[in-house]
Amino acid sequence: MKNILRTFVSIAALGTPFSLCAETSSRIVETPLELTFLTGNSNYEFDETWPVEQAAREMTGIHLVLFGANSDDAPKSKSLKNMLEDDTVPDIVGARNLKPFVNEYGPVGAFMGMNELIEKHAPNLNALLKERPEIRSAIQAANGEIYYIPYLPDGKFGRGYFIRQDWLDGLGLKAPENVAELKQVLIAFRDRDPNGNGEQDEIPFFARNWQEMLRLLTLWDGRSTGSDNRHDFYVENGVLKHPYSGENYKEGIRNLSEWYAEGLIDPEIFSRGSKARDQLLSENLGGVTHDWFPSTSLYNTSLKDKIPGFKFSALLPPESVSGRRVAEHRRAQVKPDGWAIGYKNEHPIETIKYFDFWFSEEGRRLSNFGVEGQQYEVVDGQAVFHDDVIHGSEAVNAQLWAVGAQIPVRGYYQDYQYELQWSNDIALEGVNLYDQGDYLLDEYLGVALNEIEQSIFDRYWPRIQSHMLSKQKAWITGKSDVEKDWLEYVETLEIYGFSKVMNMMNSAYKRQYEQG
Numbered sequence: 117m118k119n120i121l122r123t124f125v126s127i128a129a130l131g132t133p134f135s136l137c138a139e140t141s142s143r144i145v146e147t148p149l150e151l152t153f154l155t156g157n158s159n160y161e162f163d164e165t166w167p168v169e170q171a172a173r174e175m176t177g178i179h180l181v182l183f184g185a186n187s188d189d190a191p192k193s194k195s196l197k198n199m200l201e202d203d204t205v206p207d208i209v210g211a212r213n214l215k216p217f218v219n220e221y222g223p224v225g226a227f228m229g230m231n232e233l234i235e236k237h238a239p240n241l242n243a244l245l246k247e248r249p250e251i252r253s254a255i256q257a258a259n260g261e262i263y264y265i266p267y268l269p270d271g272k273f274g275r276g277y278f279i280r281q282d283w284l285d286g287l288g289l290k291a292p293e294n295v296a297e298l299k300q301v302l303i304a305f306r307d308r309d310p311n312g313n314g315e316q317d318e319i320p321f322f323a324r325n326w327q328e329m330l331r332l333l334t335l336w337d338g339r340s341t342g343s344d345n346r347h348d349f350y351v352e353n354g355v356l357k358h359p360y361s362g363e364n365y366k367e368g369i370r371n372l373s374e375w376y377a378e379g380l381i382d383p384e385i386f387s388r389g390s391k392a393r394d395q396l397l398s399e400n401l402g403g404v405t406h407d408w409f410p411s412t413s414l415y416n417t418s419l420k421d422k423i424p425g426f427k428f429s430a431l432l433p434p435e436s437v438s439g440r441r442v443a444e445h446r447r448a449q450v451k452p453d454g455w456a457i458g459y460k461n462e463h464p465i466e467t468i469k470y471f472d473f474w475f476s477e478e479g480r481r482l483s484n485f486g487v488e489g490q491q492y493e494v495v496d497g498q499a500v501f502h503d504d505v506i507h508g509s510e511a512v513n514a515q516l517w518a519v520g521a522q523i524p525v526r527g528y529y530q531d532y533q534y535e536l537q538w539s540n541d542i543a544l545e546g547v548n549l550y551d552q553g554d555y556l557l558d559e560y561l562g563v564a565l566n567e568i569e570q571s572i573f574d575r576y577w578p579r580i581q582s583h584m585l586s587k588q589k590a591w592i593t594g595k596s597d598v599e600k601d602w603l604e605y606v607e608t609l610e611i612y613g614f615s616k617v618m619n620m621m622n623s624a625y626k627r628q629y630e631q632g
């Protein structure tokens with residue numbers, strides 16, 4: 117396929133005539149202009165009748181039409197790779213996880229580089245990228261060009277610790293401030309029957325994603341990941357590292373295996389699955405977890421009649437053995453989702469202006485809150501949701517998806533205000549608690565690998581990661597002993613190419629983030 121792609125002619129930013137309409141600042145073309153659009157994911161099937169899409173048409177004059185919709189035989193959506201193989205590239209492609217795809221096939225000509233287009237024709241995007249250069253570094257390909265406009269989430273905290281405050285109160289305990297106190301609280305939850313049924317049936321620490329247990333590694337100054345992805349690299353003092361190597365990791369795993377053996381961690385942590393939170397909270401069994409603020413807080417409402425006194429409160433990250441408090445999970449600052457310009461697009465200037473529209477005040481509101489007068493009103497300069505949206509029978513985000521807002525196959529800039537308006541008080545209290553200190557860690561925003569680097573990664577990393585995860589599970593569950601295995605583990609990673617990958621990743625990282 118790459119041979120085919122190399123024959124693509126990259127069409128530079130060819131100007132096409134257009135005129136600005138004087139009445140509204142968002143108008144891009146006077147005569148409506150149709151641009152073909154393809155989404156690579158079915159989760160957010162593009163719908164031209166979405167009210168948000170209709171409003172965008174009116175404001176900008178740009179009409180996105182589903183690629184292939186005008187011919188009888190063309191399928192409505194195709195895989196992105198098929199699209200390249202068939203050389204049927206639409207004007208605009210939008211998809212979840214688009215970044216690796218466009219950063220691989222953009223440089224060989226399948227998508228347009230946007231650096232110059234943004235500089236000349238996209239004032240909102242240009243200002244944003246100047247203000248937050250790390251976003252530019254994160255999205256650009258190995259050759260320094262930008263090939264996609266991302267979905268940028270907003271807000272800081274994602275997941276945090278939650279604890280049964282009513283259990284603490286019942287046992288006369290205070291919220292644990294450090295790792296030693298946390299262990300004592302978990303022991304008390306295990307031994308002292310806080311649910312009061314006369315049985316030792318409590319599960320002190322649980323998680324509906326077992327990987328959230330690995331957040332506890334930070335209590336021994338280890339890490340579980342450096343990004344929004346599991347088991348990812350992390351950045352420390354400008355150097356890229358991997359969490360599953362080094363002494364702090366070994367120490368953390370040794371302690372987790374002890375906690376597991378002592379029944380402080382759910383014995384079914386690896387198998388209970390995504391219903392763990394529902395099950396263990398509604399059966400009055402679970403004590404502490406690590407999970408999303410908004411959805412975890414909601415149990416205080418849904419269980420208040422079933423479990424008298426139920427109070428599941430956010431807990432500050434306990435201090436580690438060296439006295440550090442860290443919140444390892446944060447909302448990603450930039451997603452690999454978004455949209456790109458196909459190489460055959462004959463209206464690149466109008467297209468970049470259209471992309472830029474979604475980063476203007478008007479476009480950002482439209483993509484976040486829906487249509488003014490339908491989902492929200494502007495009050496004192498702020499978009500405020502209608503009551504029937506806030507208190508609707510469906511979740512607010514589901515209502516917004518249904519009208520075409522908050523759709524990440526569109527490159528857009530989320531506004532945290534949209535979520536604040538429907539978060540409950542306990543979620544907000546939790547987020548405020550975490551916001552009082554400087555607990556967040558630097559986020560690893562990813563690197564774009566060139567062809568050689570990618571081949572090194574693909575050759576070595578899958579085997580390394582698979583070995584890391586299988587040893588990790590064996591150690592935590594006590595099937596193997598981390599102290600005894602450690603030297604052999606380090607040697608095996610070396611034989612599998614760990615240093616080769618880390619050196620390559622660090623040179624790619626430096627190229628991407630330390631230029632200029």
Ligand code: CA
Pocket residue numbers: 309310311312313314315316317318
């Ligand atoms: Ca009990």
